[in-house]
Amino acid sequence: MNQPRILDGKAVAAAVLDECRAETAELKARGITPGLAVVLVGNDPASAVYVGSKARTCADLGFHSVKIELPAETTQEELLQVVRDLNADPAVHGILVQSPPPEHIDEATVIREIDPRKDVDGFHPENVAKLVLEDPSGFVPCTPAGCMKLLELSGIDLNGAEAVVIGRSMIVGKPMALLLVGKNANATVTIAHSRSKDLPAICRRADVVIAAVGRPDMVKADWVKPGAVVIDVGINRVADSSKKSGYRLTGDVDYAEVAPRTSAITPVPGGVGPMTIAMLMKNTLQAARQLG
């Protein structure tokens, strides 16, 4: 059995956050305190955990941090007004509305209401266009940016590599594919999804697999070419009565059986998750710098 490298997202994120701390000090010396507003509508328990973790990281870096928790019954117009107020608040450089919102909210409309210069999630059409155009003034969505940073700081060369992204979401799959094919990475990219024919065969071609589908333990050992690098974006809650919480977290990759076939793999938790938050902080610093 092969001993894979475990890509320690927690350690790499800590290094990124140290860089952020230094940049925060520089901005503060110029009279700018980076500010991030996080809006949570409803009571999705996983979202509440993510939002809490984002606010803690802001506090740790010395950001101005606003956490707005709205009831599940909040109307679309009320939410749009909250976004408009944040757009107009000079102490707020970054705005994030936690996804997914309750069903009666039209997420696309809310995203379009966010000032693109404060859209640290990179979901606004203007920032999506900038990602396609490889314009660095845009914001890159945090999770795919975190995957790229983790690969880069782990010394994994993507030049000419065959990459397969499983999942085509706005938050991860599509931006991930654009980053991998872009001039900073130069991979050859396939985007696979739930309707792809023979997903295991497509996946087996990959030198680098990015799993971002939200299905627990979907990627099995025989889907993975020996020596491939596997990045697991999934954070799935599965029932586990032996845990105090009643659940455990598992990725989209069946880690126990896949890991021995890989040259490097991210664990869940402790892989991509911490990188996502670190990149959100980097994006907020970028917004603060650009807005001045």
Ligand code: GUN
């Ligand atoms: N839900 C899961 N990931 C994300 C993210 O990166 N941003 C937002 N706003 N919501 C999310």
